[in-house]
Amino acid sequence: MPGEFTNGDRGSLLIPDLLDSQSMMDGDSGAGAPPRAADELPLLTGEADWARWIQEIEGLARLWGVWDYVDPAEGKSLVEPERPSAPKTPTFISWTRLASNESDADHEARLTEHKVRLDLLARTFAIKEEQHRVECLEYAIKFKNYNLVKDELNQLDRKIYASVDEKLRLHLMGGTTSTPHLKIKHLERIVLGSSEPRAIQESPRSQFSNLMYKLETRGPRDWSSWATEIARLGKSCSEELRKSRIHDRMAKDAFLDSIQDHHPAFYRRWSDILDHVEENGQRTASFQDLVNAFVGAQEKPSTASEDDSVCSDKKGDNRKRYPTTQDSNGNDSPTPSTRSMSSSTVLHKRCPGCRLSHRIKGDHWWESCWYFDALMGRKTAPSFFNIKPESVEFVRNRLESNPEEQRLAKAWDGRR
Known part of the structure; x- marks a missing residue:
């Protein structure tokens, strides 16, 4: 070479x-x-x-x-x-050049x-x-x-x-x-x-380790049984989660990551709730609140109500935020208000009523506002959410200054 x-x-x-x-x-x-x-x-x-x-x-x-x-x-x-x-x-x-020979x-x-x-x-x-x-x-x-x-x-x-x-x-x-x-x-x-x-x-932290191992495990599963087991493990280390904000945050993040791909509506709903509470400096929902809400959503006959699940302690007659009626043929037919709402875009923005940020469908902000429900005498907010009187007054003033919104809101509330 x-x-x-x-x-x-x-x-x-x-x-x-x-x-x-x-x-x-x-x-x-x-x-x-x-x-x-x-x-x-x-x-x-x-x-x-x-x-x-x-x-x-x-x-x-x-x-x-x-x-x-x-x-x-x-x-x-x-x-x-x-x-x-x-x-x-x-x-x-x-x-080398050409040799002589x-x-x-x-x-x-x-x-x-x-x-x-x-x-x-x-x-x-x-x-x-x-x-x-x-x-x-x-x-x-x-x-x-x-x-x-x-x-x-x-x-x-x-x-x-x-x-x-x-x-x-x-x-x-x-x-x-x-x-x-x-x-x-x-x-x-x-x-x-x-x-x-x-x-x-x-x-003694072995119970928390078992919980995290269960949350981080991926693969096909029976979501109802899985959620029940997670709730049981969460109760076994509830004292540890209550004392350690780090562990509580780790558990909630791992839980939401586990369900993100399979239950996107519930994931978006609770991500918004946790962010909303944190931004407003209120007492955040515990890991057990999150798991109980998911278990309650799995027990409902229709997955459509999953997006409307907030917490397992909400009243049964208020769990479906958008009710339907039946026509003479026995088929479920949405009301005109619900039909128009289903075609509207769901956005997370500042509510003109309570002046806080939450999910709103179209212009009908009162249909997803806990303070409007409080004004109407309904207790739909989860247990960890603190209803402030001044925000209820904001909703009252908004409706009084907008008669058309007040008419639509009261009509919608009467159909619930």
């Missing part, structure tokens, strides 16, 4: 160690309440606080997607992806053979360069993910250090506790006096 490759050196990036634990700050604790660290983490002072503390740490780690690197039982190490090496650079052998035909044949070898060498090098380019793209993606995970671990490392008392912090200043995984293992040995980290199944 007319050439060979030589080795080329490439520099490698240096990955800094996890941030110094001593640079972390303590969280504040409210007067008259148990000490709390930053972001609602409980303060670890001894064995009595361990179960609650490790539960919150696990919740944060799972929320950030780094629990596999933190789990004290079987945590894996974060390894920097290996940078691909550049292809070897070819060196070309120079061409070489005929023109022999020289031409040797020249043709030399050109073929050069072309083969160039093609081989081009293929290796393209392969190296693809490997560099893959490396860039892996290295970006590596940095994201490393940043999350650095933040969790700060929170772990900030959530333990001063005596325990003295044990976290050595090089043997430089990562969250090592810190938790070391704290477990000190606080619980165990030589080996306890398996995650032995923790």
Whole structure:
């Protein structure tokens, strides 16, 4: 062959160690309440606080997607992806001229053979360069993910250090506790006096783990049975969900993700409800409220009413927000109001009556306004929703200033 490759050196990036634990700050604790660290983490002072503390740490780690690197039982190490090496650079052998005893035909044949070898060498090098380019793209993606995970671990490392008392912090200043995984293992040995980290199944948070596993499992299922089982698991860890806003949010997000593709109407309805309550600073619906509403929607004979399900404690005679009547042939025929509403676009916008944001079909805002129902003496709002008197007055003023809307609204309310 007319050439060979030589080795080329490439520099490698240096990955800094996890941030110094001593640079972390303590969280504040409210007067008259148990000490709390930053972001609602409980303060670890001894064995009595361990179960609650490790539960919150696990919740944060799972929320950030780094629990596999933190789990004290079987945590894996974060390894920097290996940078691909550049292809070897070819060196070309120079061409020799016509020899004194070489005929023109022999020289031409040797020249043709030399050109073929050069072309083969160039093609081989081009293929290796393209392969190296693809490997560099893959490396860039892996290295970006590596940095994201490393940043999350650095933040969790700060929170772990900030959530333990001063005596325990003295044990976290050595090089043997430089990562969250090592810190938790070391704290477990000190606080619980165990030589080996306890398996995650032995923790009191196992019921929540079972709930999350059930919610994250995908595949075909009987939705009614599945929802009933989720409701049972939710009740078994209701106290844990009530105390931990992180776990409650994780459970609700996982539940909505599970049903999104199969029950889009219910998903949109409850996503809007949760966002609406959060935007207005009201008490949010619990995970059990969400599951009970879904169970109630599954028990209804018609899936059309699923979009109108708000909560399982609504009165039965108000569950269908758009009633139908029967004609003389026994066929269900929508009323003129319902027929016009079904052709209208459903939008999530500011209600001209209560002046809050909720789903509205066409111009008939009163048909989906809980404050209008409250004005009419109907209790259709879910238990977690706080009816404000001033918003009811807004609805009253709107109707009084718009007689046509008032006539249509009262006519619709009378048909319910």
